[in-house]
Amino acid sequence: MSINNHTIKFTEFEKKVLEIVSTIPLGQTHSYKWVAQKAGRPRAVRAVGQVLKKNPFPLLIPCHRVIKNNGSLGGYSLGCKVKKSLLDLEKFITHS
DNA sequence: ATCATGACTAATG
């Protein structure tokens, strides 16, 4: 039994974005814009989306905590329903 | 090098 030694190639931009998203604490949410800014590319908002869409480890990297600037959900690789559920759950947890 | 692709945003009707 072995785990394939796949080498995942990351772009600097990707690494930065993923890293940043990883820092978002439980129960909190931020916009794609926010991430873009933190990554030093204030306008690369759509690009951020691209990265999150390819997110290798959903759940491990809390990309579900990233929503639109206007407050609406935005998308999610595993489905918006899941995203919403997770956010509700986390809100519930941190609110208890 | 060029082009299409979005998990976006801000502005407008």
Added chain:
DNA sequence: CCATTAGCCATGA
């Protein structure tokens, strides 16, 4: 509140 629109950008083909 909904629809459309132009601007913007890192990627991959």
